[in-house]
Amino acid sequence: MSATKKTYRPETRLVHAGTLRSQFGETSEALFLTQGYVYPSAEECEARFSGKKPGYVYSRYSNPTLTMFEQRMAALEGAEAARSTATGMAAVTTALMGQVKAGDHVVAAKALFGSCRWVIEEWLGRFGVTSTLVDGKDLGAWKKAVRKETKALFMETPTNPTLEVYDIAAVAEIAHNAGAKLVVDNVFATPLYQSPLALGADCVVYSATKHIDGQGRVLGGVILGSEKFIMDHVHQIIRQTGPSLSPFNAWVMLKGLETLSVRVQRQTENAAAVSAALDGHKKLSRLIYPGRADHPQADIVKKQMKAGSTLCSFEVTGGKEGAFRFLDALRLIGITNNLGDAKSLVTHPTTTTHQRLTPEQRAELGIGDGLVRFSAGLEHQDDLIEDLLTALDAV
Numbered sequence: 001m002s003a004t005k006k007t008y009r010p011e012t013r014l015v016h017a018g019t020l021r022s023q024f025g026e027t028s029e030a031l032f033l034t035q036g037y038v039y040p041s042a043e044e045c046e047a048r049f050s051g052k053k054p055g056y057v058y059s060r061y062s063n064p065t066l067t068m069f070e071q072r073m074a075a076l077e078g079a080e081a082a083r084s085t086a087t088g089m090a091a092v093t094t095a096l097m098g099q100v101k102a103g104d105h106v107v108a109a110k111a112l113f114g115s116c117r118w119v120i121e122e123w124l125g126r127f128g129v130t131s132t133l134v135d136g137k138d139l140g141a142w143k144k145a146v147r148k149e150t151k152a153l154f155m156e157t158p159t160n161p162t163l164e165v166y167d168i169a170a171v172a173e174i175a176h177n178a179g180a181k182l183v184v185d186n187v188f189a190t191p192l193y194q195s196p197l198a199l200g201a202d203c204v205v206y207s208a209t210k211h212i213d214g215q216g217r218v219l220g221g222v223i224l225g226s227e228k229f230i231m232d233h234v235h236q237i238i239r240q241t242g243p244s245l246s247p248f249n250a251w252v253m254l255k256g257l258e259t260l261s262v263r264v265q266r267q268t269e270n271a272a273a274v275s276a277a278l279d280g281h282k283k284l285s286r287l288i289y290p291g292r293a294d295h296p297q298a299d300i301v302k303k304q305m306k307a308g309s310t311l312c313s314f315e316v317t318g319g320k321e322g323a324f325r326f327l328d329a330l331r332l333i334g335i336t337n338n339l340g341d342a343k344s345l346v347t348h349p350t351t352t353t354h355q356r357l358t359p360e361q362r363a364e365l366g367i368g369d370g371l372v373r374f375s376a377g378l379e380h381q382d383d384l385i386e387d388l389l390t391a392l393d394a395v
């Protein structure tokens with residue numbers, strides 16, 4: 001339909017792309033809360049099952065509300081195809097497991113969300129797929145790690161929780177020279193600030209649970225890539241094993257996408273304002289924000305991202321004790337392990353998202369016991385800054 005045409009800007013696509021109207025001409029996207037479909041005849045049923053005729057068959061792998069969400073995401077990302085999943089972890093696991101078999105090898109950056117690291121190090125290993133974890137900033141380490149059995153390279157950028165930024169185009173080239181594919185977890189950048197496919201990646205994954213819903217309601221995930229990538233590595237896995245998104249959750253995500261650009265813009269302004277207000281604070285030993293000129297990879301941020309981030313991280317003095325005193329003194333901002341919400345949230349990675357790692361592994365990644373991740377919400381920035389500064393006084 002015309003609303004999906006390529007010349008429309010992202011904000012417009014977020015509202016219109018992928019909309020399928022039923023015979024009733026509804027304004028808001030319809031929620032097709034159905035497991036299956038009835039056919040006008042047995043012949044039609046046979047034709048749809050064999051794929052000779054298009055049409056919906058079963059909601060484990062096709063549903064009009066899922067199609068709308070997937071097409072809107074594909075239009076936003078500039079991808080040929082997309083598949084939705086029940087969670088972000090289902091998207092990461094499907095995208096990786098769909099590419100490998102026993103004897104294959106995966107290379108990933110060490111700085112990963114805890115569950116992604118578990119899938120690569122532990123879960124893939126149980127099926128005979130080996131892995132090498134590298135310092136994502138070190139292009140030489142990526143190059144050294146790839147070998148002839150390497151099928152996939154994986155990174156998230158900016159990383160969780162230290163907000164390191166990796167060079168997607170350079171790592172995609174290393175992957176392609178080795179005959180492998182690059183998968184990028186784009187959760188922290190959002191589809192608005194970074195387009196990994198345009199930079200050379202083969203696949204992008206999201207936890208839609210984060211900014212895409214953005215209002216703390218439902219979990220979901222998306223996998224995007226070329227038609228060939230999705231058909232070769234994703235489609236059958238979802239169809240046969242069923243890590244599928246509920247139509248209800250897809251509908252919530254669709255409505256979330258409509259407001260994504262205004263939310264992410266405000267959240268980024270708030271994160272930038274908080275970073276500026278905390279800069280040089282005597283109770284902090286470190287402040288990381290990708291939108292700042294002093295970010296260690298500021299040159300890569302400039303090259304591949306349209307703006308900073310809705311998150312910043314900082315190290316509170318006094319280690320875990322200092323961080324806990326700070327967290328417990330917050331009155332407005334909630335302690336959680338989630339991010340990308342309308343409500344501002346803080347996370348203590350050492351005791352939550354990254355608690356599985358050893359202290360040495362965390363130290364290697366720069367995750368100190370005093371590190372706190374702040375996810376900016378939609379509140380007035382002065383209220384957020386007041387809450388943070390008052391809580392720092394308690395440290």
Ligand SMILES: Cc1ncc(COP(=O)(O)O)c(C=O)c1O
Nearest residue numbers: 087088089113156160187207209
């Ligand atoms: C970078 C990153 N990738 C993947 C996930 C997993 O997403 P979900 O919780 O939707 O499974 C998360 C957060 O949980 C995350 O922060």
